[in-house]
Amino acid sequence: MADAVISPEAPTSPEHVSIFRKDYREPDWWVPEVRLDLALDPAATRVRALLKVVRNGDHPRPLRLAGDGLKPLSVTVDGEPARWTLDGDDLVIDMDRDRAEIATEVEISPEANSQLMGLYASGGILCTQCESEGFRRITFHPDRPDVLGVYTVRMSADKARFPILLANGNKVAEGDGDGGTHWAEWHDPFPKPSYLFALVAGDLAANRDRFRTFSGREVELAVWVREKDLPKTDHAMASLKAAMQWDEEVYGREYDLDLFSIVAVDDFNFGAMENKGLNIFNSRYVLADQNTATDADFDAIAGVVAHEYFHNWSGDRVTCRDWFQLSLKEGFTVFRDQSFSADMGSEAVKRIDDVRLLRAIQFPEDAGPLAHPIRPESYIEITNFYTATVYNKGAEVIRMMKTMLGPDKFRAGSDLYFKRHDGTAATCEDFVKAMEDASGVDLSQFRLWYSQAGTPKIGARLERDGDAAVLKLSQVVPDTPGQSGKQPMVIPLKTALIGRDSGAMLGEERLVLLRDSQAEVRFEGISETPLLSINRDFSAPVVMDVTRQAGELERLAACDNNAFARYEAGQELMLRSLIAGAKGEAIDPWPVIDAVRRTLTSNELDAAFKGEALTLPSESLIGDRMEVVDPDAIHESREALRRAIGEALAGELAEAQAMGAPGNDLSPHAKGIRKLKSVTLALFAAGNPARGAALAKAQYDAADNMTDRQGALAVLASLDGADREAAFADFYQRYQGDTLTLDKWFMLQAIAQRSDTVDAVERLAGHADFTLKNPNRWRALVGSFAANQWAFHEASGRGYRFLADRIIEVDRLNPQVAARQVPPLGRWRRLEPGRAEMMRAELERIVATPGLSKDVFEQASKSLA
Ligand code: TRP
Numbered sequence: 020m021a022d023a024v025i026s027p028e029a030p031t032s033p034e035h036v037s038i039f040r041k042d043y044r045e046p047d048w049w050v051p052e053v054r055l056d057l058a059l060d061p062a063a064t065r066v067r068a069l070l071k072v073v074r075n076g077d078h079p080r081p082l083r084l085a086g087d088g089l090k091p092l093s094v095t096v097d098g099e100p101a102r103w104t105l106d107g108d109d110l111v112i113d114m115d116r117d118r119a120e121i122a123t124e125v126e127i128s129p130e131a132n133s134q135l136m137g138l139y140a141s142g143g144i145l146c147t148q149c150e151s152e153g154f155r156r157i158t159f160h161p162d163r164p165d166v167l168g169v170y171t172v173r174m175s176a177d178k179a180r181f182p183i184l185l186a187n188g189n190k191v192a193e194g195d196g197d198g199g200t201h202w203a204e205w206h207d208p209f210p211k212p213s214y215l216f217a218l219v220a221g222d223l224a225a226n227r228d229r230f231r232t233f234s235g236r237e238v239e240l241a242v243w244v245r246e247k248d249l250p251k252t253d254h255a256m257a258s259l260k261a262a263m264q265w266d267e268e269v270y271g272r273e274y275d276l277d278l279f280s281i282v283a284v285d286d287f288n289f290g291a292m293e294n295k296g297l298n299i300f301n302s303r304y305v306l307a308d309q310n311t312a313t314d315a316d317f318d319a320i321a322g323v324v325a326h327e328y329f330h331n332w333s334g335d336r337v338t339c340r341d342w343f344q345l346s347l348k349e350g351f352t353v354f355r356d357q358s359f360s361a362d363m364g365s366e367a368v369k370r371i372d373d374v375r376l377l378r379a380i381q382f383p384e385d386a387g388p389l390a391h392p393i394r395p396e397s398y399i400e401i402t403n404f405y406t407a408t409v410y411n412k413g414a415e416v417i418r419m420m421k422t423m424l425g426p427d428k429f430r431a432g433s434d435l436y437f438k439r440h441d442g443t444a445a446t447c448e449d450f451v452k453a454m455e456d457a458s459g460v461d462l463s464q465f466r467l468w469y470s471q472a473g474t475p476k477i478g479a480r481l482e483r484d485g486d487a488a489v490l491k492l493s494q495v496v497p498d499t500p501g502q503s504g505k506q507p508m509v510i511p512l513k514t515a516l517i518g519r520d521s522g523a524m525l526g527e528e529r530l531v532l533l534r535d536s537q538a539e540v541r542f543e544g545i546s547e548t549p550l551l552s553i554n555r556d557f558s559a560p561v562v563m564d565v566t567r568q569a570g571e572l573e574r575l576a577a578c579d580n581n582a583f584a585r586y587e588a589g590q591e592l593m594l595r596s597l598i599a600g601a602k603g604e605a606i607d608p609w610p611v612i613d614a615v616r617r618t619l620t621s622n623e624l625d626a627a628f629k630g631e632a633l634t635l636p637s638e639s640l641i642g643d644r645m646e647v648v649d650p651d652a653i654h655e656s657r658e659a660l661r662r663a664i665g666e667a668l669a670g671e672l673a674e675a676q677a678m679g680a681p682g683n684d685l686s687p688h689a690k691g692i693r694k695l696k697s698v699t700l701a702l703f704a705a706g707n708p709a710r711g712a713a714l715a716k717a718q719y720d721a722a723d724n725m726t727d728r729q730g731a732l733a734v735l736a737s738l739d740g741a742d743r744e745a746a747f748a749d750f751y752q753r754y755q756g757d758t759l760t761l762d763k764w765f766m767l768q769a770i771a772q773r774s775d776t777v778d779a780v781e782r783l784a785g786h787a788d789f790t791l792k793n794p795n796r797w798r799a800l801v802g803s804f805a806a807n808q809w810a811f812h813e814a815s816g817r818g819y820r821f822l823a824d825r826i827i828e829v830d831r832l833n834p835q836v837a838a839r840q841v842p843p844l845g846r847w848r849r850l851e852p853g854r855a856e857m858m859r860a861e862l863e864r865i866v867a868t869p870g871l872s873k874d875v876f877e878q879a880s881k882s883l884a
Pocket residue numbers: 148150151288289290291292293326327349402405
């Protein structure tokens with residue numbers, strides 16, 4: 020304090036300002052070296068930082084260091100008291116020299132940190148989360164991803180409470196201190212941006228293993244958890260080793276430090292974080308055993324462990340120049356983890372899952388008020404841009420490049436990208452340029468995928484012309500907020516013609532590149548009536564509007580040799596029926612029933628695929644295909660079709676449900692059988708609720724694994740009667756104290772298809788085990804409910820009020836978590852006028868709330884616009 024020359028004033032900076040991509044400038048100062056010394060204590064942690072700073076170029080500007088809620092206790096320049104001021108939260112230091120050592124000292128309180136950004140406490144563990152702008156909550160620093168430095172971190176803490184002290188890189192020294200404390204010093208030789216800084220202190224135990232890289236270096240691996248959770252870490256460790264191996268084989272990427280650690284914490288805003296050498300995970304993406312985790316949970320763990328590991332190259336070694344480039348690391352890394360998971364299991368089923376997620380979350384985003392390109396042009400709060408668009412559409416964009424270049428040139432492009440930009444902060448443009456330079460393929464027009472938002476709509480119609488067939492294509496890229504009159508994009512469409520009678524391919528699959536608003540493609544030598552199989556493997560993230568002849572979808576659903584396209588034909592067949600039903604048209608369920616029967620009883624299809632194909636399109640997906648969403652009509656239509664299938668195929672469904680696989684068998688085959696078991700149970704119950712409930716209760720009671728148990732409980736959740744109550748009571752008793760599993764108990768009640776679900780969630784929000792402080796628990800109840808279309812859109816408007824109340828409540832503690840639940844209210848334009856008005860009113864109430872965070876302000880105000 021004595022060092023202060025100019026005393027800080029209350030911040031006057033305007034609130035909620037937008038940052039624009041076009042305004043990017045290089046930093047005024049570099050910070051090539053950072054030394055931190057932390058005296059860790061949950062209530063009050065002292066942070067001393069020593070920054071080596073170097074003026075970037077010739078300019079007179081002061082050194083501006085970002086802070087967030089920090090008060091400087093001392094600031095020196097080369098050991099002398101500094102001339103400094105606070106501008107809002109930023110520390111601004113007068114600089115009369117071009118390089119200097121800046122020392123600052125602050126005090127922070129991890130246990131008072133409810134935002135879970137910066138240094139915080141979770142279940143007795145102290146840990147950090149710095150992406151995107153959390154480092155500035157720990158110490159003053161430019162805290163922008165293009166400022167890379169080498170970090171040395173010394174920390175001390177009470178030895179009994181915090182026996183394990185971890186940070187990025189390698190441990191270089193340790194020892195005991197006074198009063199029962201100990202200390203450790205860590206050094207990370209790789210220059211990194213501040214958002215990759217991490218530190219953990221706690222009473223942790225490790226599952227340890229080793230990995231030998233392709234050049235023969237030995238890497239120590241550790242998965243750190245609380246002692247009691249050690250038995251649940253084997254799958255995460257196995258996934259990590261598989262991911263390391265895969266990245267060597269598929270991308271030629273080798274790990275670069277002597278140690279790689281994963282730490283699991285219970286309170287975490289997102290899935291996990293790729294801090295260099297020290298990944299910190301939401302415990303739900305680490306902990307699993309057959310009794311508490313479903314097969315989907317196991318797969319998610321493998322996917323997230325791989326994702327974070329892959330970031331070591333796509334994110335850490337090559338990072339982002341600024342946050343507008345987020346998709347550079349996230350889109351690419353999601354693509355890499357998707358490919359990894361496909362290679363570990365079934366490629367077709369993985370693709371179906373990924374596309375389902377894209378359609379459920381990204382397509383609505385692209386069609387709504389928050390639409391943005393994968394490389395956004397502006398933001399108020401960057402955390403709001405960790406979206407399905409940046410991540411999942413971003414991954415689709417990378418996938419399209421691979422499809423267009425072919426695997427070898429794509430790999431050459433990836434190699435060139437890593438070689439050129441290793442150790443630097445790069446842009447999306449750098450990535451595309453590397454792909455272009457390595458392949459010789461011109462990607463000029465393709466770059467529009469980075470700048471234009473909105474899901475392209477592709478029209479397709481096949482016409483016969485003698486013994487040729489002509490494919491007539493069109494594309495429209497819809498207007499989105501702030502963007503209209505868009506240019507046509509490059510749309511890579513894997514296309515094949517299939518003989519209607521023979522069911523065989525008529526010629527080879529072709530990659531059609533649609534570049535204009537309209538195009539025609541000729542297929543010569545077509546001797547048989549052709550069926551159009553297009554956008555095979557979902558080669559482009561677009562909405563297809565294909566003109567079909569009667570019977571065409573049925574035929575494709577039975578014989579298309581592209582698994583994804585075959586699935587798609589079946590889904591489209593269902594969708595058409597569901598939409599017609601929702602519009603009140605009389606529908607004939609038999610084409611769907613017959614298609615379902617053929618799939619279910621097929622000898623060539625595997626169980627996992629059947630499980631996907633037998634899952635009806637969701638109510639929100641049906642709504643996305645309609646002009647005006649009437650949630651009740653959609654629900655009734657879908658339930659009617661499920662009932663018709665359940666009644667007509669009761670015998671076949673019961674037979675598939677009777678199959679099973681031992682819970683400890685995690686092979687793709689066993690997972691497929693379990694998936695089909697619960698999917699068929701649900702359909703059976705739709706046809707016969709009373710017998711369905713009994714069958715579900717029996718499956719619940721007999722389960723030796725969580726997949727079967729949760730699958731049964733999910734069916735019971737939507738039924739009435741004593742079996743339901745008994746199963747929920749049992750589940751609660753059985754897993755009390757097991758936080759992750761209790762999340763399922765909340766989630767299953769929030770997604771129940773019942774007319775009293777709003778009552779249930781209101782009651783559960785008052786349950787002793789509900790807490791606003793744990794993001795997983797909050798999402799299990801509130802997030803799940805907001806995704807339950809029928810219940811959320813209850814005509815009374817109570818669902819909207821419930822969500823808005825919870826958002827306002829949690830915003831005071833954790834704005835990031837609050838802001839992520841605003842988008843469901845933002846869909847008001849799609850709803851009938853009565854509901855739309857109530858949704859708007861809730862958004863207005865949110866925006867008018869005093870003291871609202873900029874996170875929620877941005878989402879809610881943009882949703883109203
Ligand atoms: N970079 C992380 C990932 O994709 C995402 C993440 C983890 C994150 N924690 C966060 C993003 C907190 C914003 C805020 O793997």
